[in-house]
Amino acid sequence: MTEVPPPAGGAAAPPAGRRARRTSSGFGRYLLKHVGGAAVSLLLVLFSSFFIFRLIGGDPIDQLTRERPVSPEQRAAMRAEMGLDQPMVKQFWDYITGTLTMDLGDSFQYRRPIFDLIVERLPATLLLSGTGMVLAVVLGLWIGTRSGWRQGSRYDRAHVGTGLLLYSAPTFWLGMIVILVFARYMGLFPVNGMRSPSTPPDFWSQALDIGHHLVLPVLTYTAVVYAGYLMIMRSSILDEIGSDYLTTARAKGLRDDEVRDRHAVPNALLPTVTLVFLAIGGVVNGSIVTEAVFSWPGLGSLFVQAIFYPDRPVLQALFVLFSASTILAVLAAEILYWFIDPRIRKS
Amino acid sequence: MTLLEFRDVHVTYTGSRGRVPAVRGVDLALEAGQVLGVAGESGCGKSTLAMAVLRLLPKSAEVSGEILLDGEDLLTMGWGRLRAVRWTGASIVFQGAMHSLNAVQRIGRQVAEPMLVHDKDLSAAKAAKRAEALLERVGLPPSRARSFPHELSGGQRQRVMIAMALACDPDLIIADEATTALDVMVQAQVLQLISGLVKERGVGLVMISHDLSVLSATCDTAAVMYAGKVVEQGPAHEVFARARHPYSAALGAAFPVIGDPASRRNPGGLAGDPPDPGRLPEGCSFRPRCAVAVERCGEASPELLEVEGARLSACFVAQEGEPVVLG
Amino acid sequence: MTASTTTSPRALAWARRRQSFARSWAAYRAQRTGMVGLVLLGAIVVLALAAPVLIDESALSVTQATGGRMEPPSADFPLGTDEVGRSVLALTLWGSRLSLLIGLTATVVAILIGTAVGVTSGHIGGAYGWFALRISDWFMVLPSLVVAIALLAVLGRSMGTTILVIALVSWSGTTRLVRAQTLTVQARPYLERARALGAGHWHQMTKHILPNVLPLVLASATLLVPSAILMESSLAWLGLGDPNVVSWGSILNRASDNGAVSAHAWWYLLPPGLAILLVVLAFMMCGRALEAVFNPRLRGEQG
Ligand SMILES: Nc1ncnc2c1ncn2[C@@H]1O[C@H](COP(=O)(O)OP(=O)(O)OP(=O)(O)O)[C@@H](O)[C@H]1O
Ligand code: SF4
Ligand SMILES: [Mg+2]
Numbered sequence: 001m002t003e004v005p006p007p008a009g010g011a012a013a014p015p016a017g018r019r020a021r022r023t024s025s026g027f028g029r030y031l032l033k034h035v036g037g038a039a040v041s042l043l044l045v046l047f048s049s050f051f052i053f054r055l056i057g058g059d060p061i062d063q064l065t066r067e068r069p070v071s072p073e074q075r076a077a078m079r080a081e082m083g084l085d086q087p088m089v090k091q092f093w094d095y096i097t098g099t100l101t102m103d104l105g106d107s108f109q110y111r112r113p114i115f116d117l118i119v120e121r122l123p124a125t126l127l128l129s130g131t132g133m134v135l136a137v138v139l140g141l142w143i144g145t146r147s148g149w150r151q152g153s154r155y156d157r158a159h160v161g162t163g164l165l166l167y168s169a170p171t172f173w174l175g176m177i178v179i180l181v182f183a184r185y186m187g188l189f190p191v192n193g194m195r196s197p198s199t200p201p202d203f204w205s206q207a208l209d210i211g212h213h214l215v216l217p218v219l220t221y222t223a224v225v226y227a228g229y230l231m232i233m234r235s236s237i238l239d240e241i242g243s244d245y246l247t248t249a250r251a252k253g254l255r256d257d258e259v260r261d262r263h264a265v266p267n268a269l270l271p272t273v274t275l276v277f278l279a280i281g282g283v284v285n286g287s288i289v290t291e292a293v294f295s296w297p298g299l300g301s302l303f304v305q306a307i308f309y310p311d312r313p314v315l316q317a318l319f320v321l322f323s324a325s326t327i328l329a330v331l332a333a334e335i336l337y338w339f340i341d342p343r344i345r346k347s
Numbered sequence: 348m349t350l351l352e353f354r355d356v357h358v359t360y361t362g363s364r365g366r367v368p369a370v371r372g373v374d375l376a377l378e379a380g381q382v383l384g385v386a387g388e389s390g391c392g393k394s395t396l397a398m399a400v401l402r403l404l405p406k407s408a409e410v411s412g413e414i415l416l417d418g419e420d421l422l423t424m425g426w427g428r429l430r431a432v433r434w435t436g437a438s439i440v441f442q443g444a445m446h447s448l449n450a451v452q453r454i455g456r457q458v459a460e461p462m463l464v465h466d467k468d469l470s471a472a473k474a475a476k477r478a479e480a481l482l483e484r485v486g487l488p489p490s491r492a493r494s495f496p497h498e499l500s501g502g503q504r505q506r507v508m509i510a511m512a513l514a515c516d517p518d519l520i521i522a523d524e525a526t527t528a529l530d531v532m533v534q535a536q537v538l539q540l541i542s543g544l545v546k547e548r549g550v551g552l553v554m555i556s557h558d559l560s561v562l563s564a565t566c567d568t569a570a571v572m573y574a575g576k577v578v579e580q581g582p583a584h585e586v587f588a589r590a591r592h593p594y595s596a597a598l599g600a601a602f603p604v605i606g607d608p609a610s611r612r613n614p615g616g617l618a619g620d621p622p623d624p625g626r627l628p629e630g631c632s633f634r635p636r637c638a639v640a641v642e643r644c645g646e647a648s649p650e651l652l653e654v655e656g657a658r659l660s661a662c663f664v665a666q667e668g669e670p671v672v673l674g
Numbered sequence: 675m676t677a678s679t680t681t682s683p684r685a686l687a688w689a690r691r692r693q694s695f696a697r698s699w700a701a702y703r704a705q706r707t708g709m710v711g712l713v714l715l716g717a718i719v720v721l722a723l724a725a726p727v728l729i730d731e732s733a734l735s736v737t738q739a740t741g742g743r744m745e746p747p748s749a750d751f752p753l754g755t756d757e758v759g760r761s762v763l764a765l766t767l768w769g770s771r772l773s774l775l776i777g778l779t780a781t782v783v784a785i786l787i788g789t790a791v792g793v794t795s796g797h798i799g800g801a802y803g804w805f806a807l808r809i810s811d812w813f814m815v816l817p818s819l820v821v822a823i824a825l826l827a828v829l830g831r832s833m834g835t836t837i838l839v840i841a842l843v844s845w846s847g848t849t850r851l852v853r854a855q856t857l858t859v860q861a862r863p864y865l866e867r868a869r870a871l872g873a874g875h876w877h878q879m880t881k882h883i884l885p886n887v888l889p890l891v892l893a894s895a896t897l898l899v900p901s902a903i904l905m906e907s908s909l910a911w912l913g914l915g916d917p918n919v920v921s922w923g924s925i926l927n928r929a930s931d932n933g934a935v936s937a938h939a940w941w942y943l944l945p946p947g948l949a950i951l952l953v954v955l956a957f958m959m960c961g962r963a964l965e966a967v968f969n970p971r972l973r974g975e976q977g
Contacts, residue, residue: 041812052828168954170904172911173926173947180935180943191936244446247403248511251441252461253433262460266451284817289908303820304912307827315827322820330815342495343450 030338038331045323050095053316099320109311117302117314118321124194125298129287131214132221137276139222140229145268147230148237149260160234163227171286175220175293182216189216192295217294224286232275236268243267270341277333280326288322348418350551351377351400351437351519356412358395358404358575367624369395371575372412374651377568379518382545382552384562384583386598387572388621393555394442396572397521401433416519434461437519438512442527442555444504448496454507455479455492461514481510485540502533509541520545521553526561538565559599563587571595574622574632577651581658591660593637593671631663638673639664691885698889701967708963714956718949722770733764734920744932744939754941756925757932765925766945772921773950776837777903783841784902785895788848793879793887795849796856807853810846818843819908826914833916836909840902851894855887893968896961900954907950922946 070078079085086094098104104114143163147156166174183191190196190213199209240246241264249259291300299318306314358370370392377383385393398404400414400421414421416436421429438461441447449457458481459474479489485506496504505525512520522541526534542565545552556562562569562583569583571594579592590596619636622628628635630645637644643663651661654668665671702708721728732738741755748754753762788810795806813821822839829835859865865882873881909915910923911930925946929935934942 037808040808041815044812045816049824052824164955164958165951168900168904168958169951170907170911170923170926170947172908172930173943173950176926176930176935176943177947180938180940184935184938242405244441244443245449247398248441248447249449249460251401251403251433251439253430253435253464254460255430258464263449263452267449270451278815281815281817285819285908288817288819288823289912292912303823307823308913310827312827315824319820319824323816326815326817341451343497 027338031335034331034334038327041327042324045320045327046096046099049316049320049323050092052319053312054091054095099317104317105313107306107311107314109306109309109314114314114317118299118317121297121299121302124296125287125291125300127210128214128217128221128291128296128298129283132218132225132287132290133283135218135222136226137229140226141233141269141272143226144230144233145237145260145265148234148241148268149264151238151241156234159230163230166223167227167231169224171220171224171289172293174223175217175290178216178220179293189213192293194297217290217296220293221286221290224290225283228279228282229272229276232279233268233272236272236275237264239271240264240268270337273337273340274333277329277336280329284322284326349376349415350379350381350417351375351383351553352413352415353396354413354415356396356399356410356414358392358399359409360405361407361409364625368627369408369575369624370399373572373575373577375570375577375580377519377551377553379551380545380549381568382542382554382566384559384566384569385553385555385572386557386559386562386569386595388557388598390621390624391572392575392624393557393572394523397439397523397553397555400437400521401439402429403439431465435465435515435517437521438515438517440505440508440512440520440522440525442523444501444508445496447508448504450496452495453492454482454494454496454499458482458492458507458511458514461511465515478510478514481513482507484513484544485510486536502529502537505529505533505537506540509537509544513544516548517550519551519553521555523555524557525554527556527558534561541565559587559595563599571598574627575624576632576661577659578633578661579659580651581656585658590671591654591658591665592662593639593664594633596672631661633662639669639671698967702963705963705966707959708966711956711959711963714952715960718770718953718956719774721767722774725767725771729761729764729767731768733761734768736760744934744937744942746939747941753945754939756928756942757934762925762942762945765920766922766949769920769922769925769946770949770953772833772919773903773906773923773953776833776840776906776921777899777953780837780840780844780902780906781895781898783837784844784898785848785891787841788845789852789884789887789891791845792849792852793856793883796853797860797875797879797883806849810849813843813846814850816843818905822905822909823912823914826909831914831916833919836906836915839909840905843905844898844902848891848894848898852887852891855890856883859883859886890968893961893964896957896964900957900961903950903954903957922950 076085084091102115104118106112107114107117110117143159147159150156179191183189194213195206195209196213199205243264245267246259246263249263250256254262287298288300288303290296291298292304295301299321302314303318303322305311306318353373353375356370356373357368360367360369373396375383375385385396387393395404395408399408399410400416402410402421404410410422412422416432419432421432424432448454455475455478458478459471462469462474462477463471475492479492482491483489487503487506487510491499491503491507496507499507509522509525512522520541525541526537529537538561541552541554544550554562554566559569559571563586566583569581569586570577571579571586571592573594579586579590579595581591586595587599590599622632622635628645630643630647631637631640631649634640634644641664649661649663649666651659652666654660654665660666662671736758741751741759741761743755743757743759745751745755745759751761751763753766756762756765791806791810795803795810821843825839825842826835829839859882865878868878868882906915906921907923907926910921911927913927913931915921915924915927917924923946926943929939929942929946
């Protein structure tokens, strides 16, 4: 980690303001360290995406023209238009500045700015993964707490078993089975997509229709993701069991569930927060596959479609977007940690 | 009426090391307004005995006998009644204040918590006020209520534990090594504080320490434990000044250096290893380390019997009226 | 007595290792789920190895298929047929070979990278150590499927690239573990003595650090294999697998491309998926049991 030098003049600060000053500079240093780390990671993402897609990905013109006969003049014109005739360093610079200013280029497949495509599809992804994520976190933490607190009980074994089973099932397969059972055989829910074309345009009908389409994907997504949270929270609780402060709480006359909820859970949540955010990569994986199974019109299916076109600019842009979002999520966790764990503020 | 009474209390842990008899038949009693000291080296079962009072031992511990608080047996009472008795009937100043406090909760809330648990009508604001008053009572600025445990020094945390123990005006306070981690100055302050509070409120106090000299200054009665049993009992200053058991003699012989962990494990330069509760010798369990042992000591285990006046000793030699120290 | 006085330090070290292995095995055997997982895994591996004996490879050929299109289970085809009339049972049995092979190979590669980077970064430290840690942290955070898809999209689809790509997205956890363990081992007195006696980096790493971190690495590998198998199946299902081989993921890829779900062809969907689930579950059970061996807190001894 880069050492941040102590702020100049800190030693000369008047005693009255020392406490406040020290805390704020502590946070400043902490923030700077982690923001700096995240910035380096983001740059690495940009660099590696350029490396993967431009250098080892072959000539984009070949991919774009896809074996159609194209005259050398046309090729040259396309190269110039896409800036491929520029030196590599210039290309890299243009790529970086372009990405930072949200100029992501055009999709080969849709012949439209990628930025517009992303804006269009983002809400669907946020709806699905947001709902699924909230459910998975709540369910995972709730069950994980109770499982760990009663380690080895029937409740614990049943839930760990179920969680492990769902965790072991491949997401896409679970989705297919869910569709087969609940949509095909029972006919309870739509097979795929987010809307039915026949739905009346008023708000409530639309909302109801989307909700109806949302059930199976969210079910699949939650089933796959919650088990990880369950195990994290469970082992975090196991770490706290037997701690002296829980004996103190019991001695005070608290009921068992009060001891658990008021004392064990807040302590166990701290390490969980980081792990939950660190697991965000898995969450992105899950949402891509879920969207693909259910043809959910979000960024995940856009990404999967782009593989086979092949729509390289879209792949590249989404690679950067997905990676950046996980890096930022981890950064958010680190910042959050500062506020919820009073202990790290000391060091 | 007797405030606290142990009747033939046994505690046995079962764990990876097999069965560990940590407490092997303890009989003790304490009157209200009195201070009982329990001394003994590390591992002799002091904390186990203390935790048994409020049934705080882990499930792996098997407890038998009777522990009466105001005549009511704590070991057999229902869970609801037990929860009501916890902290209002008896409270504990736990050994190791750092870990006994919740690291992510502010001090004030932790001190106020038992009041709110036991008095459903009490408002949170009132409880917070009372918590601040308690902190002040133990010599901490009331603004400390907003601190987290790690922001306090060891002595301050110990005071917080004491304030917490006072929160519900209990009839009995058990202080488990309340001063061990502190330096001499702070130790004296905290001891004074505790004795002052006992006198002022007329509660019963059980003081647990490995340091007999500390107990002799503050306690009315002292009990010396060895390998899970009380081996000597009597007026505190007498036990300290004229031991009637070779173990208490060694325990009180040299003033242990406070803060020196070696003197704690090996009080008074006592030769040999502390007993392993899983593998005790035949006869008197102190025999391998005893300088005055006689033949009988290997054959039978001495019982705790009166040796003179109010003095009890579990040593054959002392029961014969012989001196327990050489020379 | 005479034997023990003449034993070389090397033999002593081996005896010690054998002893600690026996202890670990006893702790492992005490766990029911671990044993169930082991038996399950053994059965699956035996079936995968015996596949050529049980069913001839010609059963995989599209041109020599004997059944009809997506026939439900019958006496001839106990698990029905796929869209060209091949036996799903044969496909699933043969698919196990590829899924296991890719999962295991990718794990081995990942562990080799992870251990090498972990030991060197922990032992050498300095700027190199810092840089290696940053890179592995970076890989840890990135969404693995996204990286794998991007790489496969540009590298092309083959078994080799699949293995490489899966290894590339899975090595970082091992690095972290090994690095931490290396730092712990490094602080032990006997290494200080070895250093004082002039032991070189290579000697220290291979003779002292590696033997100490290896058990932990192998235990964590048990949990890497299932995630590699899951990753392979996802990639193959997305159509990014080697087109010339049959793995469980690629069977399911064909199933969804050919409308097995809308045809209600459950016999086509269930066997390969359940096979993945069972293998992954078996590995997870073994891995968790191993974890408990090395981390007794999880064994549940306290009350
Ligand atoms: N949970 C447990 N499981 C098994 N054995 C235990 C457990 N807790 C304590 N023991 C054992 O019981 C014996 C008594 O322990 P206890 O904590 O009561 O000693 P102590 O007198 O309080 O010592 P110290 O002065 O170190 O606090 C020790 O031998 C200890 O190893
Ligand atoms: S009974 Fe014997 S061994 Fe035990 S303390 Fe007395 S003299 Fe020593
Ligand atoms: Mg103790």
